[in-house]
Amino acid sequence: MKNFIPLTILSLFGAGVLMLTDCSPVQAQHTTSQSLDLKNVKTLQADIQINAGTLKLTAQNTSKADARFTYSKDAWKPQVKYNGEPDKGSLSIKQPEEKNTNMKDKDRNEWNIILPQGVATSLKLRMGAGESNVDLRGARLTRVVMDAGAGEFNVNLANTSVSELDVNAGVGEVNLDLSGKRNTDLKASINGGIGSLNLILPRQTGVRVKVNGLGGLDSNGLKKQGGYYVNEAYGKTPHTLEITINGGLGSVDLALEN
Structure with missing residues (x-):
């Protein structure tokens, strides 16, 4: 099914409803609001790419994916695409490519x-220059790739x-919180760049870091154990974080949760 939807038109998908509205509240500023009903979706592939600016991404106890974009230039208007199949959805939100x-x-x-907390989600994030605040605490995530x-x-x-989890850091500061309870193992690969990487780790789940x-x-x-750093719970819990x-x-700053 073709998946790009003109503004102000309500379209039905096999797995959801996507509604978009567009307005320009002030001079040289545009706002686009969007809502996607995912109540019948069990798994979601989400691909989000912003070239420059500010990203706030959260997960909430809702059956909808909601978004609001505010941008100064028409060329920055996000391209939103959604494919819906029974039980499965694919959502792409991207800022148009440009040289600079x-x-x-x-x-x-x-x-x-805002993404629905209860939908099993594979997430790809590509963030250029700016500030990103991603708070997905408690979400049903399967895989996260972040550039x-x-x-x-x-x-x-x-x-x-x-x-x-795969993270590629560039220039600046990356603060990553992996604390809390775990019901699955985690295999993480983190490539640091030029700047600082601050990682918060759980106390009650085994952790081994190379x-x-x-x-x-x-x-x-x-504590150092061979060529690794481990916490006191390592080797004693049903699940393990291998990083x-x-x-x-x-x-690189490694710290256990308070």
């Missing part, structure tokens, strides 16, 4: 996206079911 996304002081490109460019990136995956790279390392609360960090030229 130059943002001036008065420019805005702000994305606020971070330049800026500050705050990602909270506490108490999630994610079993596969760190490669030339940057500085703080391993607060973890490999390639630190790049930045600093």
